[in-house]
Amino acid sequence: MGKYEPPYTISNxxxxxxxxxxxxxxxxxxHRELEARPHLRKNNRIRSIHSSLKIEANSLSLAEVRDVINGHLVLxxxxxxxxxxxxYAAYEKISEINPKSMSDLIKIxxxxxxxTVEESGVFRKGEEGVFSGDQCIFVAPAPNMVNELMKDLFSWVKSSEGTIHxxxxxxxxHYEFVFIHPFADGNGRMARLWHTVMLYRWRNVFEYIPLESQIERFQAEYYDAIAKCHVNGNSDVFIEFMLSMIDQVLDEVIxxxxxxxxxxxxxxKRMLEVMEYDVPYTANAIMEALHLKSKETFRKNYIKPAIELGLIKMTLPEKPNSKNQRYVKQ
Known part of the structure; x- marks a missing residue:
């Protein structure tokens, strides 16, 4: 029996x-743009996590996800x-993951x-299907086939190096992984993370490109592309869909x-240089670090434009003039 080749055809x-x-x-x-913009990198990472979880019905808002990641109390x-x-812990490992390693996949x-799930870090032991409401739209391969199917997929990834883009x-x-559905839970999250890991190994800028946010915006089309591939017996539609998602999200990042x-x-720029990330500062503390005396100058030239650009946030946005107000670099 020859080596496994996933069915797809390159189109124009x-x-x-x-x-x-x-x-x-x-x-x-x-231009090393993202390297020079740590606030954009962190914001994009948080957006990626929020969107990937939201696709799987996690109800926490973007602000709540940010607070959890920053160690703040969230009810x-x-x-x-x-x-x-x-x-967040999984995404922080992106630079360490070998995308051609099945053991790394299981570990992550x-x-x-x-x-959060009983079968964590192991391939599934039971039958799985994909449902739309009460309707089963896809039955995954039997559990006793999963290990061999995943071995074949990783072998193909290794053999494709240097010959397929x-x-x-x-x-x-991404598509083949979703088709095999190797885990009892977390398949969608892992498929999207692994896609990012593979792109990162090509160009490390993808570590902070919020591809998951783009998928979440087109969630119905994402599932529709997967469903069409199941019917067609190849991943062509999904490849074109994902390439278009990447193309569009890069426009957004630019x-x-x-x-x-x-x-x-x-x-x-001067204000950001004197502030540490995720540390709450009083206005007086920032002014002292900048050697400023005028509160009006500080508000007009520093705080207001930084908030408008999303570079800092108020801890009490509903009470902008509160004596307990603090400013946090994002």
């Missing part, structure tokens, strides 16, 4: 999207809060599902970076 649309994505990644990477469902902590699943390989892997470049004044 795929090639056009690969070219477009490569050009846009080059624009971001050549909510404890399982959902744990899911955020788990996802253990982190992603820690204390990573943008294509990562999309094929705009995000340009907006910050154009809008951030020297005043704001």
């Amino acid at each position: 649309k795929m090639l056009e999207l690969v070219s477009s994505i490569s050009e846009k990644v080059g624009k971001i990477s050549s 909510g469902d404890q399982k959902e809060i744990q899911e955020v902590k788990n996802a 699943h253990g982190i992603m599902t820690y204390r 990573p943008l294509i390989v990562s999309a094929v892997f 705009i995000q970076v340009n907006k910050t470049n154009e809008s951030m004044s020297e005043y704001v």
